[in-house]
Amino acid sequence: MDKKNNISNLTRRGFLKASAATGVALSAPLFFMQGAYAEGKKFRNDPGSAKTVKLGFNVPQTGAYADEGADELRAFKLAVKHLNEGGGMLDTMKPSSLKGNGILGKKVEYVTGDTQTKSDAARGSAKRMIEKDGVVMISGGSSSGVAIAVQGLCQEMGVIFMAGLTHSNDTTGKDKRRYGFRHFFNAKMTGSALGPVLKDEMGTDRKAYHLTSDYTWGWTQEESIKETTEALGWKTVKTVKTPVGAGDFSQYITPILNSGADVLILNHYGKDMINSLTQSVQFGLRDKKVNGKKFEIIVPLFSRLMAQGAGDNIKGILGTTNWNWALEDDGSKAFVKAFGKEYGNPPSQAAHTCYVQTLLYANACEMAGTFYPPEVIKALEGFKFDGMGNGPTEYRAEDHQCLKDVLVVRGKEKPKSQFDLLEIVKQVPRAEVEYKADIFKGDLGPYEVKS
Numbered sequence: 290m291d292k293k294n295n296i297s298n299l300t301r302r303g304f305l306k307a308s309a310a311t312g313v314a315l316s317a318p319l320f321f322m323q324g325a326y327a328e329g330k331k332f333r334n335d336p337g338s339a340k341t342v343k344l345g346f347n348v349p350q351t352g353a354y355a356d357e358g359a360d361e362l363r364a365f366k367l368a369v370k371h372l373n374e375g376g377g378m379l380d381t382m383k384p385s386s387l388k389g390n391g392i393l394g395k396k397v398e399y400v401t402g403d404t405q406t407k408s409d410a411a412r413g414s415a416k417r418m419i420e421k422d423g424v425v426m427i428s429g430g431s432s433s434g435v436a437i438a439v440q441g442l443c444q445e446m447g448v449i450f451m452a453g454l455t456h457s458n459d460t461t462g463k464d465k466r467r468y469g470f471r472h473f474f475n476a477k478m479t480g481s482a483l484g485p486v487l488k489d490e491m492g493t494d495r496k497a498y499h500l501t502s503d504y505t506w507g508w509t510q511e512e513s514i515k516e517t518t519e520a521l522g523w524k525t526v527k528t529v530k531t532p533v534g535a536g537d538f539s540q541y542i543t544p545i546l547n548s549g550a551d552v553l554i555l556n557h558y559g560k561d562m563i564n565s566l567t568q569s570v571q572f573g574l575r576d577k578k579v580n581g582k583k584f585e586i587i588v589p590l591f592s593r594l595m596a597q598g599a600g601d602n603i604k605g606i607l608g609t610t611n612w613n614w615a616l617e618d619d620g621s622k623a624f625v626k627a628f629g630k631e632y633g634n635p636p637s638q639a640a641h642t643c644y645v646q647t648l649l650y651a652n653a654c655e656m657a658g659t660f661y662p663p664e665v666i667k668a669l670e671g672f673k674f675d676g677m678g679n680g681p682t683e684y685r686a687e688d689h690q691c692l693k694d695v696l697v698v699r700g701k702e703k704p705k706s707q708f709d710l711l712e713i714v715k716q717v718p719r720a721e722v723e724y725k726a727d728i729f730k731g732d733l734g735p736y737e738v739k740s
Contacts, residue, residue: 330661332447332660332661332662333419333446333447333448334419334423334424334425334448335425335660335661336395336425336660339395340395340396341391341395341396341397341398342391342392342393342395342396342397342398342425342660343397343398343399343400343422343423343424343425344365344369344397344398344399344400344424344425344426344427344428344647344650345399345400345401345402345415345418345419345422345424345426345427345428345429346361346362346365346399346400346401346402346427346428346429346643347401347402347403347404347411347414347415347418347427347428347429347430347435347439348361348362348365348401348402348403348404348429348430348431348453348643349403349404349405349406349430349431349432349435350362350401350403350404350405351403351405351406352404352405352406352407352534353406353533353534353558353559353560353561354406354431354432354454354558354559354560355406355559355560356559356560356594356595356598357431357454357559357592357594357637357639358403358404358406358429358431358639360594360636360637360639360640361429361431361453361454361639361640361643362401363628363631363632363636363640364628364636364639364640364641364643364644364647365399365401365428365429365643365644365647366399367627367628367631367644368643368644368647368648369397369398369399369647370631371389371627371648372387372389372391372392372397372647372648372651373389373390373391373396373397374389375388375389376389376627377623377624377627377644378620378623378624378644378645378648378676378677378678379648380623381619381620381623381676381677382620382648382652382674382675382676382677383674383675383676384674385652385674385676386652386655386656387648387651387652387655388655392651392654392655392660393654393655393658393659393660397651400418400422400424402414402415402417402418402429404429404430404431404432404435404439406431406432406435406533406534406559407435408432408434408435408437408438409438411430411432411435411438411439412438412439412442415427415439415442415443416442416446419442419443419446419448424448425448425449425660426448426449426450426451426650427439427443427448427449427450427451428450428451428452428453428643428646428647428650429453429643430452430453430454430455431453431454431455431558431559431639432454432455432504432506432533433455433456433457433459433460433504433505433506433509434457434504434505434506435455436450436452436453436455436457436460436469436471437455437457437459437460437464437505440452440460440464440466440468440469441464441466443466443468443469444466444467444468444469444734444738445738446738447468447662447738447739448468448662449468449469449470449650449662449665449666450466450468450469450470451470451472451646451647451649451650452469452470452471452472452473452646453473453639453642453643453646454473454638454639454642454643455471455473455506456473456474456475456476456479456506456510456558456590457475457476457505457506457508457509457510458475458476458477458509458512458513458729459505459509459729460475461475461688461689461690461729462475462509462688462728462729462730462731463729463730463731464505464731465688465689465729465731465732465733466689466733466734467666467689467733467734467735467736468662468666468734468738469689470646470649470669470684470689471689471690471691472642472645472646472649472691473611473642473691474609474611474691474693474695474722475509475690476506476509476510476512476513476514476589476590477509477513477722477724478609478695478722478724479510479513479514479589479590479609479695480513480514480516480517480589481517481695481717481721481722481724482609482695482696482697482715482717482721482722483514483517483587483589483607483608483609483697484517484518484520484521486607486697486714486715487517487518487521487587487607488521490607491552491585493521493522493523494522494523495518495521495522495523495524495551495552495582495585496523496524496525496526496549496550496551496552496579496580497515497518497523497524497525497526497550497552497553497554498526498527498528498529498545498548498550498552498553498554499511499514499515499525499527499528499529499554499556500529500531500538500541500542500553500554500555500556500557500565501528501529501530501531501556501557502530502531502532502533502556502557502558502561503530503531503532503533504533506558507530507556507557510556510589510590511528511554511556514554514556514587514589515528518554523552526548526549526550527544527548527550529541529544531557531561531565533561534560534561535561535564536564537564537568538564538565538568538569539568539572541565542565542568542569542572542574543572545569545572545574546572546574546577549579549580550579551579551580551582551583551584551585552584552585552586552587553569553574553584553585553586553587554586554587554589555569555586555587555588555589556589556590557588558590558592558595559595560598562588562595562599563595563598563599566586566588566599566602566603566606567599567600567602569586570586570602574586586606587606587607587608588603588606588607588608589608589609590608590609590610591608591609591610591698591711592610592637592638592639593610593613593614593635593637593638593708593710593711594637594639596700596710596711597707597708597710599700603700603710604700604701604702605699605700605702606699606700607697607698607699607714608697608698608699609695609696609697609698610638610696610698610711611638611641611642611679611695611696612638612641612642612678612679612696613638613696613698613711613713614635614636614637614641614708615709615711615713616678616713618676618678618680619676620675620676620677620678621678624636624641624644624678628640628644634708635708641678645677645678648677649669649672649674649684650665650669653665653666653668653669653672654668656668662736663736663737666736667736669684669689670684670686670689671683671684671685671686672684679691679693679694680693680694680719681693681719685726687726687727687733688726688729688731688733689733690726692719692723693719694716694717694718694719694722695716695717695722696713696715696716696717697713697714697715697716697717698711698712698713698714699711699712699714700712
């Protein structure tokens with residue numbers, strides 16, 4: 290960060306800290322300072338004196354991750370409602386500058402796009418929302434390939450991207466961008482959280498076989514889980530890449546039976562995980578004993594929607610999740626209550642992260658006193674918050690990755706309802722999953738872009 294930008298950040302945070310410490314309202318000087326800094330700056334889709342401001346929600350409405358996309362869209366619509374009218378996590382988020390009257394007094398509107406769980410389609414719909422619909426921010430996606438593609442486009446076009454569900458290390462690693470922010474956790478954090486539980490429950494003498502979705506998320510999850518399990522003493526028998534949306538995984542499962550492996554690690558998500566897990570159980574893997582041990586299946590990245598799709602096959606299987614609707618903190622309870630009232634069922638982790646991202650963007654605009662992207666970005670960088678369902682959380686300035694607790698979960702043996710499918714085995718503290726920002730390299734790029 291250059292000296293001018295650093296001074297700007299320090300000055301803004303000084304105002305915020307002084308306000309918090311003294312109880313004196315300093316929002317007026319802060320607003321004047323930020324507004325003055327951004328005044329006269331030209332940027333794409335500046336809403337100017339318009340009474341409304343438009344956001345773009347780009348989700349998989351078709352494809353292998355469409356279930357997550359549908360729940361994301363529900364969450365986005367609810368976030369817009371709360372931004373305009375109040376309610377939900379606006380009542381629990383701390384600190385918060387949101388008032389329930391839109392963003393900077395402008396009513397929030399939105400447009401939607403279908404990523405089709407394909408990077409090219411996602412870039413196309415995002416470009417349309419920026420060029421034709423005039424959005425000031427884009428969010429969404431349930432694929433890291435999509436997230437990275439759209440994040441790169443948003444950097445080029447000078448529009449902030451608040452990533453939805455994306456778990457690849459690359460999103461805030463080698464492919465990180467100044468205009469992209471991720472609230473969701475990543476594969477590195479999954480490995481760190483799972484390791485001690487796997488050691489306690491499965492020991493240190495295991496042979497693992499990986500089936501891995503053949504794109505950036507699968508690659509980095511396989512890498513992170515291998516790093517964790519091999520450090521425990523496990524041996525990796527084989528790793529096999531599978532195409533997204535394969536449907537029939539039998540050709541990939543059959544070789545496992547005679548491989549000598551006693552653990553199958555499914556680096557799959559969405560319908561791919563539902564299908565591969567279901568077919569693995571049908572092939573009798575869960576009933577096998579290999580090397581004198583009960584054969585185990587692990588699904589490192591879980592979701593309640595996937596658990597619903599997999600039915601009884603999910604029982605007893607370990608994984609991690611970003612958030613769970615059964616959490617008892619005030620933020621989670623407020624969101625679950627509002628979502629349930631609106632839609633009649635509890636939200637998924639995909640819905641949660643997308644809702645939170647929308648509020649975080651809006652709050653950053655209020656903090657900055659402008660929609661001018663460089664100032665909104667600076668308001669998000671290093672921002673520490675609570676009351677949104679993950680405990681104390683920080684948007685790390687160096688890579689735009691949220692740092693927070695991670696949940697290790699297991700498929701429930703005796704669920705009480707169709708939604709009560711995952712039990713929380715361990716809430717792993719942030720300190721146990723945090724890592725240095727520079728281990729994945731990459732460069733955020735500039736604040737100012739020619740759009």
